[in-house]
Amino acid sequence: MPAFPAALPAPRTPDPMAAPALRWGVLGTGWIAERFVASVRRHTRQRFTAVASRDAGRAKEFADRHGVARCHGSYEDLVAAPDVDVVYVATEHTSHLACARLALEGGKHVLVEKPIGLDAAQAAEIAGLAARKGLYCAEALWTFFLPKWDVVRQVLDSGVLGEIRTVLADMGEHFDAGHRILRPESAGGPLLDLGTYPVSLATWVLGAPAEVQAFGQPHPAGVNGQVSAILHDPHGNQAVVHTTLFSDTPTTATLAGTRATLSLPGPFHQPGDLVLTPSGGGAPLTYTEPRTAHDALHFEAAETARCIEAGLRETPLRPLADSVVTLRAMDAVRDRCGITFPQVPR
Incomplete structure (x- = not known):
């Protein structure tokens, strides 16, 4: 190790x-x-x-x-x-x-x-x-195109975390009446807008879940208001994810392994810090980058241009198969919670 x-x-x-x-x-x-x-x-x-x-x-x-x-x-x-x-x-x-x-x-x-x-x-x-x-x-x-995420990628590839047993990820934001996210005809609710981030992290780290359990709460506007879910892999390792449009939440993430823990302070999906802490105590290591929020959207455009120029048909940073796996997990969440979109047949 x-x-x-x-x-x-x-x-x-x-x-x-x-x-x-x-x-x-x-x-x-x-x-x-x-x-x-x-x-x-x-x-x-x-x-x-x-x-x-x-x-x-x-x-x-x-x-x-x-x-x-x-x-x-x-x-x-x-x-x-x-x-x-x-x-x-x-x-x-x-x-x-x-x-x-x-x-x-x-x-x-x-x-x-x-x-x-x-x-x-x-x-x-x-x-x-x-x-x-x-x-x-x-x-x-x-998120997957950010410099911070390349540091996460290298930490995962190094094996320093040991076996990752737990992924915790949350994303919640309050929305006022009239916002698109509250409209059923727009496939509203937090799952697609916000939940994509914690679920994509879980499926990236642990792979396609072997089983999904989830609970939802409706919003008065006629959409889902919040969801909590547990996704586990074939070995029993678990991801606990949560998303809500009722409230602002910490929007943090944790990747906990048998040898170390990687913490992503909120908002975990944006540019910012990473903290790697060895199991059993010890001095943590911190990576820091400016919290530029959505001014970092250009990284995905630059990657697109590089890939197209190189003749690639997709990016290794977010392969299309990973996008399908994430949405399949969210399909399972919706099924467990009885969440439907008018545009998608059940």
Whole structure:
């Protein structure tokens, strides 16, 4: 077994400015699109040549605000444009499948906001279509592209934690009335928006669960309000995950092994600290990076550009098979809790 290290490793994340400059089209003009485009423009050489919305006025306002060369009042027009290499899908969750399908059928590489689909079947359909078309496709689950996450990756690969017996992960946020997350027709509730982070961590570390137990609580708006779940692997190692839209919670994560524990202070899915502590006591090791929040979205764009330039069809940082496994686990959570989405047949 490896000895406890003298220091945590440095991230191996390449300089985002060194990524080859591709021409991007953006489908959607909402909150995440605003932050993605702003971050990518600040920290990379990527070019935004087009943005599209079903509302032409919103597309124009977005283009003017962010210096995007051209705006479209339809997604189809953007996908047909010859000066777009890769499409970033930033629409509502319920449109991810249709928009990814549109982009891939149109011969464009695609980066789809998380969750890549409403369920595992949608994710698998997108992955299969990308493979048949020979195009790059990835889920824009930005956490996995952060420098901090590369440190986590190296710690896991080193074996210093020993056998990981427990994963604890939480993400809760209060939302006011009227927010999209409270609308049943938008596949609302915390599971897709927030729960993707703790569940993806659990399935990344422990693999596809052998069994899932879960309990939910409804929200007065007609969506699920919160979920707690236990996922265990074939050896009995357990992940305890929780997500809620009722309250702000610590949003922390812990990977507890037989030889050491890796703690991720809140918000664990964003840039920030890591603390590695040996079992039985001893001096902890800390990795620190600036808490830049969503200004770190550019890392996933830079990785996309590098992979496309290298001829890769997916990224090793978040393979499409991992996205399918995460959504399959969330499907099981929904099934245990009786959570349904109008757009997904049971």
